[in-house]
Amino acid sequence: MRRNLTMSMARSIIGTSVLVAGAAAMVSVASGSAAAEPRDCALDRGPTSASAHCGGDGTYILEVDCFGVNLAGGSPVFGPYFKSVTGYADGVSRPARDCMMPLTLGQVGIATDARITQVPTRPSLPPNAYEYDPGRR
The missing domain is CATH 2.60.40 (Immunoglobulin-like)
Incomplete structure (x- = not known):
């Protein structure tokens, strides 16, 4: 009886571990690459x-x-x-x-x-205003 209890406990622990590992793998694959900053x-x-x-x-x-x-x-x-x-x-x-x-x-x-x-916080110049930027590619 005790052996059956330990076997069922081991199976539930292994099953839970497999589910957690699978979920972690899915999150890693679904997240994609990080944005460059x-x-x-x-x-x-x-x-x-x-x-x-x-x-x-x-x-x-x-x-x-x-x-x-x-x-x-x-x-x-x-x-x-x-x-x-x-x-x-x-x-x-x-x-x-x-x-x-x-x-x-x-x-x-x-x-x-x-x-x-990283994102604009203020309005910029009006669209009809031209400003030369020597660093622009």
Whole structure:
């Protein structure tokens, strides 16, 4: 009798172990590959601009909050405006945004904040505004 009890207990333990291992294998297969992310990011700020530099893989967004006069939307606006650019975490690219672009965009301002994010947190320039990015591929 005792032998039957130990055998049934062993079978239930083995059966439970097989189910748990199968579930873990299914989760591993179904999850796919992890998204590449930048790492070791550095943010360089100036009075009117900011630039970023990241290692690792993937992309990131440099966002710069500016305050001043902005003509990029067509009519002059005095107050905050936002700029952003996508960077590539390859160790080579160094995206930058400048709040002081009076000749090309009609912007005269100072940088009040800058950050590196994975997803945009602020609106960017209007779609009709063109901003040259020497680091763009």
